[in-house]
Amino acid sequence: MIKLIFRLFFLLIAASITLAILYVFELPPFQNPATRPLSENTDQTLAEEEKNLPENLRDNKIARDKSYQEIIDRAIQLEKSNFPSLAIAQYQEAYKKDASNLKPLYEIGKIQIRTNNFIKAQDVFQDLVERDGNNIDAKIYLGRSLLGQRKISEARKVFDPITTPHQTVKYYQGILAAYFGENDRAKNLLDEAVKIGGSEEVKQKANNFLSAYNEYKFNSESPDLHLKLLLARSFNQCGEYQMAIPLLFEVTKAKLDYRDAWILLGYAYLQTEKYQDAIEALERAKVLDNQKPETLFYLGLGYYSINNFKSAEENLLKAKEYGYEPKILVDQKLAEVYLELQNYPKSAASYETVLSLNSQDINYYIKPIWIYLEKTNQPQKALALAQKAATDHPQEAMAENLLGWTYIYNNELKKAEDHLKYAQGLNPQLDATYLNFGLLYEKQNQFDKALNFYQKAHTLGQESGVAAAAATRYNKLFASQKINTNIKANLIAP
Numbered sequence: 001m002i003k004l005i006f007r008l009f010f011l012l013i014a015a016s017i018t019l020a021i022l023y024v025f026e027l028p029p030f031q032n033p034a035t036r037p038l039s040e041n042t043d044q045t046l047a048e049e050e051k052n053l054p055e056n057l058r059d060n061k062i063a064r065d066k067s068y069q070e071i072i073d074r075a076i077q078l079e080k081s082n083f084p085s086l087a088i089a090q091y092q093e094a095y096k097k098d099a100s101n102l103k104p105l106y107e108i109g110k111i112q113i114r115t116n117n118f119i120k121a122q123d124v125f126q127d128l129v130e131r132d133g134n135n136i137d138a139k140i141y142l143g144r145s146l147l148g149q150r151k152i153s154e155a156r157k158v159f160d161p162i163t164t165p166h167q168t169v170k171y172y173q174g175i176l177a178a179y180f181g182e183n184d185r186a187k188n189l190l191d192e193a194v195k196i197g198g199s200e201e202v203k204q205k206a207n208n209f210l211s212a213y214n215e216y217k218f219n220s221e222s223p224d225l226h227l228k229l230l231l232a233r234s235f236n237q238c239g240e241y242q243m244a245i246p247l248l249f250e251v252t253k254a255k256l257d258y259r260d261a262w263i264l265l266g267y268a269y270l271q272t273e274k275y276q277d278a279i280e281a282l283e284r285a286k287v288l289d290n291q292k293p294e295t296l297f298y299l300g301l302g303y304y305s306i307n308n309f310k311s312a313e314e315n316l317l318k319a320k321e322y323g324y325e326p327k328i329l330v331d332q333k334l335a336e337v338y339l340e341l342q343n344y345p346k347s348a349a350s351y352e353t354v355l356s357l358n359s360q361d362i363n364y365y366i367k368p369i370w371i372y373l374e375k376t377n378q379p380q381k382a383l384a385l386a387q388k389a390a391t392d393h394p395q396e397a398m399a400e401n402l403l404g405w406t407y408i409y410n411n412e413l414k415k416a417e418d419h420l421k422y423a424q425g426l427n428p429q430l431d432a433t434y435l436n437f438g439l440l441y442e443k444q445n446q447f448d449k450a451l452n453f454y455q456k457a458h459t460l461g462q463e464s465g466v467a468a469a470a471a472t473r474y475n476k477l478f479a480s481q482k483i484n485t486n487i488k489a490n491l492i493a494p
Contacts, residue, residue: 068097071090071097072090072091072104075091078090084111084115088108091111102128106138108124109121109125109138109141109145112124112145113144113148116148118145118148118149119149121141122142122146125138125141128142129158136164136166136169139162139169140172143155144172150245150246152179159173159176166196167196167198167199167203168193168199168202170189170190170192170206175234177189178209178231183213186213190209194206208237208238209234212230212231212234213227215230216230225251228248229251229258229261229264231247232244232268235247236264236267242272244268245265245272248261252265252284259288259289262284262285263282265281266282266299266302270298270302270305278298279303279306282299286299291318292322293322296315297315297330299311300316304336304340309340313334320334331350331353331354332354334346335348335351344371344375345376347368347371348368348372351364351367351368351371352368352385355388360392362399362402365386365388373405379406379410382405382406383409386403390403396426397427397433399423401419401430403419404433405432405436405439408436408440413444416436417440420436431460431461431466432457434453434454434456434460434470435457435466437449438470442473450473451474454471454474455474457469457470
């Protein structure tokens with residue numbers, strides 16, 4: 001018995017020593033959160049959204065019972081800032097606070113529609129319709145959620161019984177009639193949608209279908225398959241891809257060599273992220289005509305989406321050769337393809353071609369400058385591009401940031417600091433500025449400042465490439481021997 005007691009005593013001592021070691025060296029489970037490396041995880045979960053909230057969206061108020069309106073306002077702010085999961089959580093909290101107000105449920109369903117979660121959206125709007133059978137907007141969204149799942153007959157059962165002269169209702173009733181071949185009724189309903197007015201977007205969509213009917217009427221000798229093709233084109237152009245696909249099945253089944261039908265089918269599949277199906281349809285179109293630039297461009301997009309970059313390059317170059325318009329889209333995608341292939345000179349050249357076609361978007365400057373600085377060691381070329389960006393975009397924070405960035409690599413650190421400070425003054429929320437401040441101070445061996453700026457860039461960057469780069473640099477610098485104990489103490493302090 002005494003031996004057993006001593007044995008247990010020594011085991012307890014050993015366990016205590018082990019836990020103490022774990023704490024001292026910050027191994028799990030005692031890793032101090034202040035010194036834990038920044039995460040580079042990009043999962044779209046609620047927890048990740050919470051972790052990546054920028055400072056201006058963090059809920060730093062003292063814990064208390066917030067009012068209904070405060071919760072709604074925060075949900076709206078999160079939704080506008082593209083944090084859908086957190087916005088939904090806030091709307092759910094608002095609904096718990098006042099279950100008599102259905103607005104939070106309505107907003108949750110709309111977010112589900114926008115994020116293509118059509119099954120969840122259907123559940124929400126079905127519930128709202130059952131609670132209030134006169135809620136036309138809920139019925140419209142219920143119908144849209146069904147169309148998103150290609151439940152077209154079910155969607156029609158939602159829309160057709162509505163007799164209120166509502167523009168959006170008439171539009172959906174019209175395109176559903178068109179889908180089911182009730183062409184005279186479709187035209188009448190679409191005419192009503194145009195005349196009722198309200199939304200300019202809905203009006204334009206209705207006119208798109210009416211134009212398809214007029215085009216068919218003009219070519220009155222065309223077979224019915226041609227009308228279905230024209231309607232499928234309108235479905236694609238109006239974003240109703242799930243209605244276009246079944247129509248195009250019918251067309252291609254009846255006429256296997258209908259090139260344009262295969263192209264439209266491939267495009268619809270691309271838009272619904274069915275990339276392998278898109279490639280198969282577009283390859284059929286390519287067999288029928290291997291010089292059609294639209295076929296080649298869409299094939300390039302399809303192959304890019306499944307990471308077959310060589311096939312993407314081949315088709316995009318052919319699309320460019322045969323005159324795909326707008327040209328800038330081809331060069332943009334080629335630049336991305338060459339980046340994936342690590343062919344940095346070709347990627348930079350394609351990005352510069354994009355800039356020659358359109359220098360109005362300053363974001364087009366970022367990737368080629370990055371390539372010249374970090375991949376091909378051509379800081380002078382990068383500086384020339386940054387100077388052009390500043391000329392084209394005076395008083396813009398990103399332009400000043402690009403100048404600061406390139407001056408760091410050209411070892412003109414005073415100029416770099418001046419431009420970065422100017423960028424910070426123009427836009428204190430620009431994440432890239434803080435990333436480059438970190439790089440500047442790291443180069444000057446001011447490591448505590450560098451860490452603080454990397455942390456700031458990561459916080460502001462949310463889930464962007466800037467946030468990932470900030471995390472990488474922060475972790476690398478933190479793990480190096482350059483960090484002294486005083487800096488660690490500052491980091492650990494609350």
